[in-house]
Amino acid sequence: MKFKFSALVFSVASLTFLGYVCPDLHAKNAKTSFFSASDNAAQTFSGPTTTPPVTPIFIPLTFTQHLHHQGHSIKSNGDQFRLKQGTYLVSFTATFTAGSLVTVAPTYFDIALQVGSKLFFVNTDSHYALNLENPTFSTSTGIASFNKIIEIDDDHKDLSVVVRNTSSFQNVTATTRSITIKKLKSK
């Protein structure tokens, strides 16, 4: 009788391990990793101030507020996101305001992604620069958004959303902005 009981207990224990522990692990893996953050601290990007103009370098946007995340694939240090190997969907939205220090003219600025040292997906937007002393134009502010799927081949890579202003003697300021990074697939 003791043997029967032991066998029964052991069988139940084995089945419990095989049938319940493993599905738990599967369920954990089924969760989608994501990271989202926003910011509304004004970040101003100055255009070239020399003649001939020297195009400024790209500068990362910060995302320090309203951080939400799930999983361990994406970590943030404010303006860079460390991503593990895999494929990710990156979504970005921001309000940009153009301002002119000298005249009223279109202001051009580039928004791009930087992974490690590689710059890619360079989009160009423009706003009509508002003369700061005579603010008569209403088209100086606009929203720019993008969605992009990226692949991280190495163990870890740092991702940033970067901006540069290519218009001489004019400023572009990023105000409200958000980023959402969603892991689509592990490597």
Next chain:
Amino acid sequence: MKSKLLAFALCMTALSSANIEAKIAAKNAKPFQISKEKSAITFFGAEDTSEIDLVGPTSAFTQLTFTQDQFSFGKGITPNLASSEFLLEKGTYYISFTGTFQLSGSSATAAYYDIALQLGPNFIFVNTDSVNFTVDNPFSVSSLYKVIEVKKPTNLSIVARCTSTGDTVLLTTRSISIEKFS
């Protein structure tokens, strides 16, 4: 004695079953990676930087191409050879698009352009934006996001056209992301 033997046999069966499972798992060495693949999302993503001229005025839409940096996983989203049409199997999909549109030339008036989805023969979700060199924005980053339902295998395209007389809108950097929800 019979019952002891039966209990022993049952115990050995349970032990060997657990042992076999463990050996299979160890042999495959990737039991959790398999589950990760199962949990991955079906998607397709691509971009392109080749220039497309949208010459106005026209009522005809131009299909946009996405030939570079293509990433995909799962079944149900198949690009054609030109990467301008994507055959979607039955299901629900989240479509997102971003592109840089630029006024070609120096028109003093606004150049209007439409961006839409083409699903089979139908043009849906027609959005209108504009660029203007003199008093507005010569460049514009335009994006669209849309969930669509496909009831039978259907081709999807992102299409655009310039509707302004005498204007040309140039499309450069662009990307498409298609994510299957169900």
